[in-house]
Amino acid sequence: MSSHGTGSTGAASAAHSSAPAPASSAKAGLGELAKSYSPKETESAVGEVWRSANAFRAEPAGIGPRGNAEPYCIFIPPPNVTAALHLGHALNNTLQDVLTRAHRMMGQNTLWMPGTDHAGIATQTVVEKRLLQQGKRRTDFTREEFIAKVQEWKDEYEATIISQLEAMGSSCDFSRTRFTMDPVCAAAVREAFFRLFKDGLIYRGYRLVNWDPVSRTALADDEVEMEEVKGHMWYLRYPLEDGSGHVTVATTRPETMLGDSAVAMNPKDPRAAALRGKRVKLPIVGRVIPIVEDDYVVLPAELAQQVGADASDPKAAFATGFLKVTPAHDPNDWEIGQRHGLKAINVMAEDATISDRHGWEDVSDEARAFLGLSREEARKRIVQWFRDAGLLEKAREYDHSVGHSYRSHVPIEPYLSEQWYVKVTDDRLAGAAIRAMAPDQVDGAPAALQRGGPASGDGELRFWPERYAKTFQMWHENIRDWCISRQLWWGHRIPVWVAPESAAQHAVLAPFVKSGRVSEMVHSGKRFVCVRREGDREAIQSLEANGFTQDSDVLDTWFSSALWPLSTLGWPDPAAAGLEPNLLATFNPSDVLCTAREIITLWVSRMVMFNRYFTPDHHLPFRDVFIHAMIQDGYGQKMSKSLGNGVDPRDIIHSHGADAMRFTLVQMTTNTQDVRMPVDMIDPHSGEVFAPATIRTSAGHTVADATQVSPKDPSKRMVSGYGFASGVATPTDAMPLARNTSSKFDLGRNFCNKLWNATRFALSNLSAGVGDPVPVSELPLVDRWIIARLHRTMHTVEDALASYRFNEYAEALYDFVWRDFCDWYLEAIKPTVKQDARQRRTLRTVLDASLRMLHPICPFVTETLWPHVQATGEAGLPGIKLPPSATLALADWPSIACSVEDESAAALFERTQAIVNAIRNKRGERQVQPKKRIRLQAPSEILALVQASEGIVESLCGLESVGELVPGSAPPADGVPFAFEGREVVLSGLVDAVDVGAERIRLEKTIADRERQISGFRGKLDNAGYIAKAKPELVEETKAKLAEAEADLAAARRLLAALA
């Protein structure tokens, strides 16, 4: 089919020869472009063109050729280094690149800041998993040794990710690439922590956290996954202390009863009066605990109705009205405990085994038997104990959802511990985030908006699509303080040193505090000292000499991510970080953040809070937030690194090319929430595409089986992407890794090929020279029409881009290039362009402008074609400016004046298209061979239209003659009549003999269609409400349509009569 692999006359040689200086050295000519676009052979050369032109380097204000231009900046959502990028990232980054490239071409000083995220818990987990496969554990190494291993992993995947971004054509300023744990970012983290600590916004909190008993670390709320679990509801009897009876509590977690410190009941409960002041003797433990009254307790349905309380609470269905209160092991119980001054008795160790060493003191002999048991085992034995003691009232099956660690997948234990918190509930953080919202996107009474005065950034944050503003608002209205300490090794170590409080510390600390090098606080008998600078050895040595030790925990990853728009630009001091002093001021605030919706709470929120808090004028990190769709696999599951169902963009680049991938992704970016991407596999043994065999994981996900059998040869096998990502299967020479693909990308591939061939055709004509510019009014009709279409397309594209309607951008160009330019313009000019230099000027100009507008979506193919097109001579017409440029990536966006749009020419050409379509339709209906010439006879009004088309109707319809149809004269014997614009028109020479019966059926169908239309239009026009209330233009339009339909109907009836 093409010259793949020959390299002799193909695109590869053309691109390679032009790579060092594409525009100047390229000699355009048909022979240089292969018959079809072969991305593999050109993409790397194009990448080299951009690299050698330093095309994506951004400089701060005042420096470089764009130093005085308005800045445009996007911060990449830093991909985490746990794994390679998948198609979700490809979508995310393609959209950012489209914006970046378009704004660069529009002349702005444009920075797309790239980098990666260390993803503390996730990365540590994948490395630990790999070590486990080698039979080793984290604790077999020192902290430093282990971190070095994680670092190795990070280096490998960081390089992979950057190379994936480059392969996709991402126009990031790679010279500024950052990593959230590099020294520049680490300095920002240190300063931010210090300031928050000093300002009282970081504090030590002793409370229940989400505890992962396997990983033995605290987790943030958003790191907990809810999973449906089949369990039981146990009804336990607790005897009253005075022996007068018992109360029954319902619980799913009987093992926590060892730590109960009260039983609660609702004060409205009819039984409350009798029980008020009584106490309960806790079985097994023997602890005597009070019965407290609290509104939180739900009454059982029957009682609720009796006292007129709300019985609709789902809990009412199984509640007993008595609630065991275990403050140390349940968040709600903790709240009740706080309200009633109850003790929190922690009965578990850090691994969630029953323990008497973490706050449980009154262990009875009977209870001692349960020490050391796991949660699950303790539950069984305690239930058995109650059953044996006759205190188990009943048990029933009960399904409920339980929080699980997204890391180890075991149930989370609400666990009492002391952690570091950021007080995000403070108005300076959450309040500032809500005040940032654009007022028209804030839901409900803007109470929050009224709290603060207008600061810069207030009211400026806008979500696209706007429905996501609600997510942002609700998150901040219900926000809870943020637990930021993690008991991990991989991450930013918390810069706090601690020692038991003592008077002697003052003398040591005073000078450091005074000079602002440290900040201190005292909490529960300990002194905590935050050291501002990592390099402050003097302060650290002094602290350590006085018995202080550094907190061994690290910070939540999102703490450093939250600083990304600041840290990447060198905050707090770019110069000290070795960067340009005004880098930060130039590019923060940035313009838009592109991300997925689950990131709104995790990251967008925190960036907004931190950027506003840390900048003196409280400005935003970005003004717009664009939320794009989530890419799902063919089974409706989110593509994710952890599930391993992601498709590597390099696979799609391999099968379809980077531009095809990009175009397709942009084209599918509507404002929907999810897009499905059915994934096929390519057999590495045969190259055949097939649907992979799937399995269901224990968690219920459908994924490609880890190994697959070759569809061609059952003796051969391969490893799937899932098999590789999950570590289940390792590719070998005999069992290689299979690439994925998806036929979805055919759309983009076909389009790129179409553009390639249209350009090839244009080049073959342009070699005759492009002529001097002439006013648009002097050009042939079809030229004036295509220029009008070009102008309108440019506006559609610009409007779409300005409001992030990416699919409209792609579709406007798809239709313009394929439908208007290829199907109509190129076909129409074929007979004339070789002789008409004016027309070649139009062709040159339209092609040039099209490549420019398409470049942000398809940078590789457009840049490859660019030097060939540039070499044909000057582009542009009066009103259309297309200044030359060596590289397309740095070329100007087209400038097209509205005055070039000739509306009457456009309208006339649209009538031309209509008659061409009508004639083609008649040919098609009769299966006339394309080569066969036919004759047209039409009344003078229609003949005038045909003549005005300047030969286009004749050439596009294969007409050998056009003649006047005199009214009343007999039509030719082989005449095929039809109605056009209410006139009778006859085609002849289509067939040897007219099939009168078939002709009658066609005419009768036309008559029926028109009659239906006419009755529709008349219905509207007879409706007084329509005449009175609809827009006048619309009424006029309807009248015109009615008239035309009536004329067509009359013509068809006359034709039918003549046929008989």
Added chain:
RNA sequence: GGGCGCUUAGCUCAGCGGCAAGAGCACCGCGAUUACACCGCGGUGGUCACAGGUUCGAAUCCUGUAGCGCUCACCA
């Protein structure tokens, strides 16, 4: 339970108050014509999930129902 979204041609999706509802793929017919078979020309195919309502006019707005998906919170 709260929030968000989806349900339009066989498939994947646009359209979100006003032409006789669109695209790509698939399908059917004609076609190796000096850009392109990753192609050209023509065609088939839809009571726009269902039920009410608002309106001169509803796929489009409102209410309700059903199914699907995501997300947050929570269950003793």
